Amino acid sequence: MNLILFEECEAALPLKKRDARAIHLVKTLHKKAGDEFDAGILWGKRGKGRIEAVSAEGDVVFSLDLTESPPPRLRITVAVGFPRPIQTRRLLRDLSNMGVEAVHLVACELGDKNYLKTTLLSDGGARAALIEGAVEARDTTLPRLDVFSSVKDWLEKMPKPNAAGGGINLIACDNVEPDGGFGDEAPAQGPITLAVGPERGWSEMERRQLSLAGFKRLSLGNRALRTETACVAAVSALETLRNNQ
Numbered sequence: 001m002n003l004i005l006f007e008e009c010e011a012a013l014p015l016k017k018r019d020a021r022a023i024h025l026v027k028t029l030h031k032k033a034g035d036e037f038d039a040g041i042l043w044g045k046r047g048k049g050r051i052e053a054v055s056a057e058g059d060v061v062f063s064l065d066l067t068e069s070p071p072p073r074l075r076i077t078v079a080v081g082f083p084r085p086i087q088t089r090r091l092l093r094d095l096s097n098m099g100v101e102a103v104h105l106v107a108c109e110l111g112d113k114n115y116l117k118t119t120l121l122s123d124g125g126a127r128a129a130l131i132e133g134a135v136e137a138r139d140t141t142l143p144r145l146d147v148f149s150s151v152k153d154w155l156e157k158m159p160k161p162n163a164a165g166g167g168i169n170l171i172a173c174d175n176v177e178p179d180g181g182f183g184d185e186a187p188a189q190g191p192i193t194l195a196v197g198p199e200r201g202w203s204e205m206e207r208r209q210l211s212l213a214g215f216k217r218l219s220l221g222n223r224a225l226r227t228e229t230a231c232v233a234a235v236s237a238l239e240t241l242r243n244n245q
Helices: 020-028 085-098 113-117 125-136 151-157 204-212 227-243
Strands: 004-006 036-041 046-054 060-068 076-081 102-106 144-148 170-173 192-196 216-219
Touching: 004 020, 004 125, 020 060, 036 060, 076 227, 085 102, 085 125, 085 227, 102 151, 125 144, 144 151, 151 204, 170 227, 192 227, 204 216
Parallel strands: 004 036, 076 102, 076 192, 102 144, 170 192, 170 216
Antiparallel strands: 036 046, 046 060
């Protein structure tokens, strides 16, 4: 944990002995009364915490001095063909860590529909993964997370961003029938929507739907990448290209 993150309602309460954050502070970091640690309030400020005392029961009494704003989020929404649940957890953690604005999980024609039944979305696992990525980045904010039943459903419900300062802002990763490669055209300086297909790729119908919606299909190279690898690589490439304009 690079940042000990609290809900607003927890800020005035001691951390219980068995709380993972208390264990991290006392057992892993070997913090004691008087020591400081990096802290933040979810959706709020970040700064320093101070351990005031460790009770006989092992609870950690702390105070907070939070004056810094969290880092700005990237103006990128990532829509991804619903991956396997174990991949989904890693993907949510990593995209949260990178600071994307939103993550859309989309059921695709060539994807496994059983993935939609994962308890990750109902038992708090998805939110825990987003928080894990945020604290590793010393952030207090999380990406928005939404689920869609098909590419058609997603395209109908999601507003399309307007390119700011020129460049393309609707991009779909596609190594099978690409219109070009990353770097061939400048990405927009404003909001970008990035679509990444499932493990088996886009169907022909989905390619047509994306093209009709204005998406540019771009290749990440000759290799078939894991879904989470493709997402991280594409977001990194877009930000590098934008920063170099």
